Amino acid sequence: xxxxxxxxxxxxxxxxxxxxxxxxxxxxxxxxxxxxxxxxxxxxxxxxxxxxxxxxxxxxxxxxxxxxxxxxx
Amino acid sequence: xxxxxxxxxxxxxxxxxxxxxxxxxxxxxxxxxxxxxxxxxxxxxxxxxxxxxxxxxxxxxxxxxxxxxxxxxxxxxxxxxxxxxxxxxxxxxxxxxxxxxxxxxxxxxxxxxxxxxxxxxxxxxxxxxxxxxxxxxxxxxxxxxxxxxxxxxxxxxxxxxxxxxxxxxxxxxxxxxxxxxxxxxxxxxxxxxxxxxxxxxxxxxxxxxxxxxxxxxxxxxxxxxxxxxxxxxxxxxxxxxxxxxxxxxxxxxxxxxxxxxxxxxxxxxxxxxxxxxxxxxxxxxxxxxxxxxxxxxxxxxxxxxxxxxxxxxxxxxxxxxxxxxxxxxxxxxxxxxxxxxxxxxxxxxxxxxxxxxxxxxxxxxxxxxxxxxxxxxxxxxxxxxxxxxxxxxxxxxxxxxxxxxxxxxxxxxxxxxxxxxxxxxxxxxxxxxxxxxxxxxxxxxxxxxxxxxxxxxxxxxxxxxxxxxxxxxxxxxxxxxxxxxxxxxxxxxxxxxxxxxxxxxxxxxxxxxxxxxxxxxxxxxxxxxxxxxxxxxxxxxxxxxxxxxxxxxxxxxxxxxxxxxxxxxxxxxxxxxxxxxxxxxxxxxxxxxxxxxxxxxxxxxxxxxxxxxxxxxxxxxxxxxxxxxxxxxxxxxxxxxxxxxxxxxxxxxxxxxxxxxxxxxxxxxxxxxxxxxxxxxxxxxxxxxxxxxxxxxxxxxxxxxxxxxxxxxxx
Numbered sequence: 001x002x003x004x005x006x007x008x009x010x011x012x013x014x015x016x017x018x019x020x021x022x023x024x025x026x027x028x029x030x031x032x033x034x035x036x037x038x039x040x041x042x043x044x045x046x047x048x049x050x051x052x053x054x055x056x057x058x059x060x061x062x063x064x065x066x067x068x069x070x071x072x073x
Numbered sequence: 074x075x076x077x078x079x080x081x082x083x084x085x086x087x088x089x090x091x092x093x094x095x096x097x098x099x100x101x102x103x104x105x106x107x108x109x110x111x112x113x114x115x116x117x118x119x120x121x122x123x124x125x126x127x128x129x130x131x132x133x134x135x136x137x138x139x140x141x142x143x144x145x146x147x148x149x150x151x152x153x154x155x156x157x158x159x160x161x162x163x164x165x166x167x168x169x170x171x172x173x174x175x176x177x178x179x180x181x182x183x184x185x186x187x188x189x190x191x192x193x194x195x196x197x198x199x200x201x202x203x204x205x206x207x208x209x210x211x212x213x214x215x216x217x218x219x220x221x222x223x224x225x226x227x228x229x230x231x232x233x234x235x236x237x238x239x240x241x242x243x244x245x246x247x248x249x250x251x252x253x254x255x256x257x258x259x260x261x262x263x264x265x266x267x268x269x270x271x272x273x274x275x276x277x278x279x280x281x282x283x284x285x286x287x288x289x290x291x292x293x294x295x296x297x298x299x300x301x302x303x304x305x306x307x308x309x310x311x312x313x314x315x316x317x318x319x320x321x322x323x324x325x326x327x328x329x330x331x332x333x334x335x336x337x338x339x340x341x342x343x344x345x346x347x348x349x350x351x352x353x354x355x356x357x358x359x360x361x362x363x364x365x366x367x368x369x370x371x372x373x374x375x376x377x378x379x380x381x382x383x384x385x386x387x388x389x390x391x392x393x394x395x396x397x398x399x400x401x402x403x404x405x406x407x408x409x410x411x412x413x414x415x416x417x418x419x420x421x422x423x424x425x426x427x428x429x430x431x432x433x434x435x436x437x438x439x440x441x442x443x444x445x446x447x448x449x450x451x452x453x454x455x456x457x458x459x460x461x462x463x464x465x466x467x468x469x470x471x472x473x474x475x476x477x478x479x480x481x482x483x484x485x486x487x488x489x490x491x492x493x494x495x496x497x498x499x500x501x502x503x504x505x506x507x508x509x510x511x512x513x514x515x516x517x518x519x520x521x522x523x524x525x526x527x528x529x530x531x532x533x534x535x536x537x538x539x540x541x542x543x544x545x546x547x548x549x550x551x552x553x554x555x556x557x558x559x560x561x562x563x564x565x566x567x568x569x570x571x572x573x574x575x576x577x578x579x580x581x582x583x584x585x586x587x588x589x590x591x592x593x594x595x596x597x598x599x600x601x602x603x604x605x606x607x608x609x610x611x612x613x614x615x616x617x618x619x620x621x622x623x624x625x626x627x628x629x630x631x632x633x634x635x636x637x638x639x640x641x642x643x644x645x646x647x648x649x650x651x652x653x654x655x656x657x658x659x660x661x662x663x664x665x666x667x668x669x670x671x672x673x674x675x676x677x678x679x680x681x682x683x684x685x686x687x688x689x690x691x692x693x694x695x696x697x698x699x700x701x702x703x704x705x706x707x708x709x710x711x712x713x714x715x716x717x718x719x720x721x722x723x724x725x726x727x728x729x730x731x732x733x734x735x736x737x738x739x740x741x742x743x744x745x746x747x748x749x750x751x752x753x754x755x756x757x758x759x760x761x762x763x764x765x766x767x768x769x770x771x772x773x774x775x776x777x778x779x780x781x782x783x784x785x786x787x788x
Binding site: 017020021022023024025026027028029030032033035040041043044045046047048050054055056057058059060061064 | 138139141143174175177178181288289313318320321324325328352355356359360361362364365449452453454456457458460466568569570571572573574
């Protein structure tokens with residue numbers, strides 16, 4: 001499944017990307033295959049998502065999160 | 074070894090880099106919590122260098138997450154560190170500031186900087202916050218792994234600054250980089266590319282440059298047109314052919330080295346899933362219900378401050394400028410020079426300074442939002458809604474600032490990382506109802522709307538005022554939507570944004586920054602407004618036509634001071650009519666007549682091109698309402714209502730007033746906005762488009778209002 005499908009509170013591990021060219025900034029922020037990620041909450045209108053990655057909070061639009069393939073923990 | 078002359082501070086946004094810079098130099102610069110807020114080159118002199126040592130320049134580089142630049146300010150950091158800035162040698166020492174509470178992501182940039190092969194230090198900042206959060210970093214072990222000195226600091230508390238200064242003055246040898254490994258399928262290509270680089274690239278940096286060009290389009294672009302660029306493109310094709318995820322090679326490799334190191338040197342004494350204070354604050358601030366509610370309250374507070382609290386200070390400034398004018402009139406002999414000083418120069422200064430209280434207050438609140446970390450949350454809360462109309466969550470703050478003045482709004486758009494988002498935001502910001510429109514709104518609403526209230530509650534005048542603001546904002550959204558749909562097609566670079574931990578603001582820096590920004594407003598916008606005010610004064614004063622005998626006689630034979638004033642005002646009115654501005658007005662009248670405007674309104678519109686509120690004083694002069702009339706003067710209101718065309722029709726009907734108000738909602742009657750937009754976008758192209766589309770909107774809408782109104786029989 002992809003990251004955008006996770007509900008708030010869910011944890012998962014990134015397994016790959018559903019695109020050949022994942023956004024560079026996402027990779028530099030440390031969202032890589034093997035990285036543990038937790039959906040902390042969604043913005044009041046349901047988008048973007050507030051994620052916890054490597055100990056910090058990362059905000060990501062669901063459209064971007066849809067490119068991230070995850071394995072729920 | 075030659076003594077250290079220059080130091081560059083590099084680091085991720087929100088790691089306290091600027092606070093550290095202030096502690097090292099004593100200079101007061103920007104501290105912010107919103108990603109990417111430091112844009113310009115900030116430098117200072119290292120404090121406490123021993124006597125006899127050469128001056129050491131410390132440069133505060135823009136915050137950056139990576140050396141593959143994604144925005145203009147990250148590009149500056151990259152250029153400075155790699156010696157690509159024109160006229161600037163690479164720094165003798167690089168200090169990478171890393172956040173001890175968030176070491177893993179921070180080490181990504183650290184390992185990149187180490188690969189540049191310059192003498193490098195790591196300042197492990199926020200050590201106090203890390204301690205409070207139950208995080209301990211084994212500093213000697215980290216230094217050993219990185220191969221460079223690591224100095225723990227707490228810039229906020231001033232801890233570790235002396236040790237860092239010592240380390241800067243006695244820098245280590247050039248860094249050798251850490252031994253991270255590239256994925257085996259990509260390694261041979263990088264080796265070949267490193268050899269293909271031009272010979273002037275230093276050996277220590279060849280591998281770094283080769284990886285950068287292979288994985289980042291921005292870095293490949295540096296070599297455009299060279300044989301090396303061709304080699305990179307070929308290598309990319311070959312790797313893509315073999316289905317090798319080479320774009321991830323650098324990040325995978327570096328994090329592959331970083332993660333085990335962090336596991337070894339960082340110890341957490343609290344369970345990792347325990348909620349921090351910041352998390353608990355966020356549970357409220359970004360809550361589905363409380364979040365937007367709180368945001369609304371914050372906005373209300375800012376509006377209240379800008380529109381009410383600033384008023385006494387604005388009145389005081391106007392009074393002082395007026396008193397100064399009276400003083401000059403008393404001291405100087407009558408004549409052209411006196412008029413130039415009072416009506417040109419002093420009025421110009423007054424036009425600038427009167428906005429200062431609002432701008433200071435606005436910058437205070439914006440600074441507070443940045444420093445606490447709330448700014449990033451407003452973008453988070455609003456992104457979805459803003460994206461519907463083609464903007465981004467980060468456009469909220471520029472759009473709000475523009476209710477005070479488009480200039481801070483345009484400047485605030487710097488925080489938008491995506492260039493297209495930034496241009497769209499700047500293009501629509503001037504449609505927001507700024508405070509310079511207020512006097513125009515007040516004058517015509519008070520003149521043509523009754524003071525009564527709808528259902529006895531909401532005043533008609535207040536309702537009309539709100540309506541004009543709403544009209545501007547709605548049109549800003551429409552314009553953004555059109556620009557996104559037809560000009561800047563497609564999604565922006567996305568919304569990968571850090572939500573930094575909440576931090577207490579530091580009042581000293583908050584205050585200093587507010588003053589610094591206000592200085593930018595006064596110097597950048599002020600000089601232009603000032604010059605234009607003088608230019609307009611010339612246009613309104615020349616050519617000086619002698620008044621007809623009847624008027625001249627009236628001045629001389631006035632029996633009472635009141636009669637003398639009235640007679641002089643009539644002379645002034647006559648002379649403005651004959652001036653260049655008056656002639657422009659007459660020349661424009663045929664074009665403006667379909668909107669319901671006579672030559673006086675047309676002349677006022679020409680005069681208000683410098684700044685909107687000028688139309689009030691221009692009309693005051695044209696209507697001989699006396700030089701000191703303002704938007705609340707009953708005399709000006711009455712003169713406007715009493716004015717008749719030669720055939721007896723009133724010049725100003727409620728419909729004409731409505732048409733004029735709509736014109737002022739949309740028209741870009743503000744040179745300062747154009748000047749700032751030119752500076753921020755570095756080209757006249759978009760400012761010209763901005764002026765043209767807003768003028769077209771203004772003309773079209775006024776035409777619709779006036780002609781439509783006449784068809785309905787309201788004329």
